Amino acid sequence: MAVFSVGVSDHMMIAHSLRGETFGPAQRLHGATYEVRIELRATELDADGIVADIGALRDALRETLAPLEYRNLDELPEFKTRNSTTEVLCEHIHRQLSRRLVAIRGAGLEVTLVESPVAWASYRGPLSP
Amino acid sequence: MAVFSVGVSDHMMIAHSLRGETFGPAQRLHGATYEVRIELRATELDADGIVADIGALRDALRETLAPLEYRNLDELPEFKTRNSTTEVLCEHIHRQLSRRLVAIRGAGLEVTLVESPVAWASYRGPLSP
Amino acid sequence: MAVFSVGVSDHMMIAHSLRGETFGPAQRLHGATYEVRIELRATELDADGIVADIGALRDALRETLAPLEYRNLDELPEFKTRNSTTEVLCEHIHRQLSRRLVAIRGAGLEVTLVESPVAWASYRGPLSP
Amino acid sequence: MAVFSVGVSDHMMIAHSLRGETFGPAQRLHGATYEVRIELRATELDADGIVADIGALRDALRETLAPLEYRNLDELPEFKTRNSTTEVLCEHIHRQLSRRLVAIRGAGLEVTLVESPVAWASYRGPLSP
Amino acid sequence: MAVFSVGVSDHMMIAHSLRGETFGPAQRLHGATYEVRIELRATELDADGIVADIGALRDALRETLAPLEYRNLDELPEFKTRNSTTEVLCEHIHRQLSRRLVAIRGAGLEVTLVESPVAWASYRGPLSP
Amino acid sequence: MAVFSVGVSDHMMIAHSLRGETFGPAQRLHGATYEVRIELRATELDADGIVADIGALRDALRETLAPLEYRNLDELPEFKTRNSTTEVLCEHIHRQLSRRLVAIRGAGLEVTLVESPVAWASYRGPLSP
Numbered sequence: 001m002a003v004f005s006v007g008v009s010d011h012m013m014i015a016h017s018l019r020g021e022t023f024g025p026a027q028r029l030h031g032a033t034y035e036v037r038i039e040l041r042a043t044e045l046d047a048d049g050i051v052a053d054i055g056a057l058r059d060a061l062r063e064t065l066a067p068l069e070y071r072n073l074d075e076l077p078e079f080k081t082r083n084s085t086t087e088v089l090c091e092h093i094h095r096q097l098s099r100r101l102v103a104i105r106g107a108g109l110e111v112t113l114v115e116s117p118v119a120w121a122s123y124r125g126p127l128s129p
Numbered sequence: 130m131a132v133f134s135v136g137v138s139d140h141m142m143i144a145h146s147l148r149g150e151t152f153g154p155a156q157r158l159h160g161a162t163y164e165v166r167i168e169l170r171a172t173e174l175d176a177d178g179i180v181a182d183i184g185a186l187r188d189a190l191r192e193t194l195a196p197l198e199y200r201n202l203d204e205l206p207e208f209k210t211r212n213s214t215t216e217v218l219c220e221h222i223h224r225q226l227s228r229r230l231v232a233i234r235g236a237g238l239e240v241t242l243v244e245s246p247v248a249w250a251s252y253r254g255p256l257s258p
Numbered sequence: 259m260a261v262f263s264v265g266v267s268d269h270m271m272i273a274h275s276l277r278g279e280t281f282g283p284a285q286r287l288h289g290a291t292y293e294v295r296i297e298l299r300a301t302e303l304d305a306d307g308i309v310a311d312i313g314a315l316r317d318a319l320r321e322t323l324a325p326l327e328y329r330n331l332d333e334l335p336e337f338k339t340r341n342s343t344t345e346v347l348c349e350h351i352h353r354q355l356s357r358r359l360v361a362i363r364g365a366g367l368e369v370t371l372v373e374s375p376v377a378w379a380s381y382r383g384p385l386s387p
Numbered sequence: 388m389a390v391f392s393v394g395v396s397d398h399m400m401i402a403h404s405l406r407g408e409t410f411g412p413a414q415r416l417h418g419a420t421y422e423v424r425i426e427l428r429a430t431e432l433d434a435d436g437i438v439a440d441i442g443a444l445r446d447a448l449r450e451t452l453a454p455l456e457y458r459n460l461d462e463l464p465e466f467k468t469r470n471s472t473t474e475v476l477c478e479h480i481h482r483q484l485s486r487r488l489v490a491i492r493g494a495g496l497e498v499t500l501v502e503s504p505v506a507w508a509s510y511r512g513p514l515s516p
Numbered sequence: 517m518a519v520f521s522v523g524v525s526d527h528m529m530i531a532h533s534l535r536g537e538t539f540g541p542a543q544r545l546h547g548a549t550y551e552v553r554i555e556l557r558a559t560e561l562d563a564d565g566i567v568a569d570i571g572a573l574r575d576a577l578r579e580t581l582a583p584l585e586y587r588n589l590d591e592l593p594e595f596k597t598r599n600s601t602t603e604v605l606c607e608h609i610h611r612q613l614s615r616r617l618v619a620i621r622g623a624g625l626e627v628t629l630v631e632s633p634v635a636w637a638s639y640r641g642p643l644s645p
Numbered sequence: 646m647a648v649f650s651v652g653v654s655d656h657m658m659i660a661h662s663l664r665g666e667t668f669g670p671a672q673r674l675h676g677a678t679y680e681v682r683i684e685l686r687a688t689e690l691d692a693d694g695i696v697a698d699i700g701a702l703r704d705a706l707r708e709t710l711a712p713l714e715y716r717n718l719d720e721l722p723e724f725k726t727r728n729s730t731t732e733v734l735c736e737h738i739h740r741q742l743s744r745r746l747v748a749i750r751g752a753g754l755e756v757t758l759v760e761s762p763v764a765w766a767s768y769r770g771p772l773s774p
Binding site: 259260261262263264265266267268303306307308309311312313316 | 534535536538539540598599600601602603604606607633634635636637638639640641642
Binding site for chain 4: 018020022023024082083084085086087088090091117118119120121122123124125126
């Protein structure tokens with residue numbers, strides 16, 4: 001089966017801390033610049049010859065990141081009961097972004113956060129209903 | 130199931146315009162530098178221990194891009210009836226490149242075009258017969 | 259002597275052609291995605307501890323690139339009598355951007371345009387009066 | 388089905404030669420810097436909200452690369468009977484790294500080696516038992 | 517005059533806030549991943565044919581970054597009276613690193629911090645006595 | 646004073662060893678992929694609006710790297726009496742490339758070799774006579 005995808009990226013800067021001995025020094029309040037990369041997949045192109053409009057995708061991503069940007073994530077309700085790890089942030093952005101893409105056809109969405117030159121995480125799944 | 134892949138990249142510079150209100154200012158004649166990345170997949174390596182020869186892949190990619198390079202894509206027959214969007218270019222290069230790889234074993238081919246530091250598209254599918 | 263600098267980047271997509279045998283196939287109408295990187299230098303920081311505000315620099319750069327973006331540069335008066343080479347575009351953006359930075363202290367400005375994964379050009383000089 | 392992944396990277400510098408006419412000048416003794424990128428996949432996160440600890444992954448990768456680093460691979464027993472191509476090195480690192488990750492849950496592991504700005508290879512498969 | 521340079525990079529993740537209306541939303545507690553790039557310059561090479569040992573430089577840089585890493589910079593004495601802007605951090609790291617390089621010949625040192633895919637700052641000057 | 650520059654890049658893969666205790670494990674035969682970046686500077690543009698033709702620069706760089714590529718540098722006469730460190734290679738390439746650029750105006754030339762994701766060196770000076 002053939003698959004098309006279209007991807008766009010943006011970035012955000014946040015503070016947070018991580019609970020659990022696993023995290024060592026990252027249990028202290030620190031922060032990160034995340035490059036956020038999203039890919040939307042589809043098995044067919046629309047009449048214009050695209051999976052989705054890049055400008056619309058970038059706007060939807062920007063709106064999704066806005067409530068997180070320049071924030072201490074420890075203070076947000078979403079991250080009171082679970083750690084705002086890179087993996088959890090990928091899933092959170094995937095769910096929030098899916099809601100903004102309801103009008104857009106697409107068989108799947110992958111969200112990748114690059115947290116440093118040597119580490120990243122991603123979450124991919126169907127567009128949440 | 131395990132999968133090997135080998136990838137090479139090249140680039141090309143083209144002019145084009147895109148028909149349809151969706152494209153906003155990109156309806157005007159403009160252009161792009163595309164970094165073109167291809168990945169060939171196989172479930173087994175050959176007797177030399179490779180999926181395919183990198184040099185042969187780079188040559189095949191170069192020959193595939195040559196008819197597009199330094200061109201106004203609006204003037205090419207292939208793009209008279211459909212837009213030369215990044216997605217469509219991925220599929221076009223996939224089909225043209227497949228023909229040059231008939232002697233090469235491979236379970237699948239992915240073509241990715243990076244059009245700017247924040248946008249890209251790809252097409253993956255079996256090697257066209 | 260010690261020197262501080264602050265840099266920001268953006269990008270634009272344009273079409274153009276280059277006059278002169280030197281340019282070979284680039285004499286044909288084609289295009290480019292330019293990653294545009296600017297660096298502003300100063301020998302001292304201001305009271306806030308910065309050379310200049312990154313947000314203000316990014317806005318000034320965006321406004322400078324807007325009249326070029328998604329254009330065929332061959333049709334602009336600035337490039338009727340000289341080629342819109344990467345070097346010439348660097349100088350053009352340097353001059354236009356200098357005018358938008360008159361309120362900003364700075365000992366020098368460098369503008370770099372990356373035109374492909376293997377080629378770039380730059381122009382550096384004092385902020386034009 | 389949804390999939391999480393976490394990735395880390397490192398690098399190593401080695402010498403080797405490749406047997407077979409296919410390899411042209413690479414039959415001579417030469418070398419490479421490989422950027423080594425690994426991705427571990429899982430369908431669920433653990434109680435800490437991660438696929439695996441990035442620090443533990445980076446340590447396991449470092450230990451896996453140590454016996455190869457600053458070596459002439461032609462002299463290692465593993466590569467006496469088969470070429471140390473980029474693809475073969477991906478599979479070798481995948482197998483060695485899998486053994487170090489036995490305590491880590493994960494549905495799959497992908498190892499990618501970037502050998503130059505224009506060429507790379509990868510191997511993905513289940514964590515070897 | 518001819519100049520040699522040698523460069524190495526590392527990275528760190530920190531939290532901080534910036535005082536002053538100029539900084540807009542960055543007045544809130546947030547954070548950053550900084551890629552830290554240093555370049556040491558010299559007009560001549562030593563008897564080994566190097567400006568300085570890359571391993572020694574990377575160790576000196578690592579030790580310099582350790583007291584900042586995974587910290588809220590707002591709590592450090594150095595940044596009580598001035599903002600921990602990217603420019604100020606460059607100068608701070610330059611001064612701390614200079615002390616660790618007293619045994620190393622070098623005509624100058626440049627420290628660059630990349631804070632996002634679209635913004636960076638640097639400080640260059642003589643090795644502090 | 647204002648300065649223009651134009652830059653191009655290429656890469657090569659070599660084997661070598663380094664003499665001297667400073668180099669630790671790099672005293673063993675190993676290898677590297679070097680991304681080779683060159684920048685030519687000039688205070689004025691020529692009649693075509695360029696510092697130098699990118700195609701001509703890339704060809705000159707390719708010819709300069711050819712005698713080194715896929716070689717064990719330990720066997721070349723140039724590196725019998727001095728180490729083929731990254732710094733020494735920068736100067737060597739600068740001298741060889743200068744000879745190929747005699748017909749090209751230019752106030753200076755910088756050669757940078759990136760040896761890994763975290764280390765690089767450079768040499769800049771006037772075009773050798």
